[in-house]
Amino acid sequence: SQQGEEDPQALSIQEGENATMNCSYKTSINNLQWYRQNSGRGLVHLILIRSNEREKHSGRLRVTLDTSKKSSSLLITASRAADTASYFCATDSGGYNKLIFGAGTRLAVHP
C-alpha cells in the first residue's frame, strides 16, 4: 500500500513560474525524500529532509516538512522546461530504509 500521497496529480506551468507539490504520509518517519523520474524509468534523488528538520534548500529546490501534519512540500523556483518530469515523495517508515512512495506528481513546464 502507498504511504505517501502527492497532490496535485498533474501540474502544468510556464517556464519561469514556481511549482509547488505536496505530499502527505500516514506513519512516523525517520526522513522524507523527494525523487524525480524522467520518462518512466530511473529515479534521481533530489533532496532528503530528516524528521527533525523543518526546511531544506538545494539550488532551486525548497522542501518543507511538518511532522505534526504529516506533510511535506517541494517548491521548484524559476522552473525550466527541463524540469518536466514526475516527482515522488518517499518515506522510510517501512524499516530497513525501504522507501514507501506516493503516486507522484506529473509536472509539465512549457517554454
Add this chain to the structure above:
Amino acid sequence: GAGVSQSPSNKVTEKGKDVELRCDPISGHTALYWYRQSLGQGLEFLIYFQGNSAPDKSGLPSDRFSAERTGGSVSTLTIQRTQQEDSAVYLCASSPRYSSYNEQFFGPGTRLTVL
C-alpha cells in the same frame, strides 16, 4: 563512476513463462532494493538485501517471485509462470549501507511486458 545497471532494459514474454531480471549495484554498496512500478503509479517495495541475505521480503506479491544476491553484488529477480498483472517496470536501487539517512541510487529499470 558507474551507476546501478539493470538488464535487460526491456523484456517481452508470454504468459506462463519464467523471466530473470538482473541488477548490478554500485560497487561497494551493501544494501540493495527491488521495487516495482505499474503504469502511472508510484514504486512498490519488493525485497531488500543486506549483503547476500534478505531480511525483508515482505513486498514480494506471491511465491512466484523470488530473488537472490551472490557475492554481495549482483542480484537476480525471478518471476515464475508470469501473469499479465506482472507487467511493470522493475527498478533496482542500492545504497552504501543500511542507514536511515542514505539516499538510494536507482538503476534505469527493466520494463516487463507479459502478453
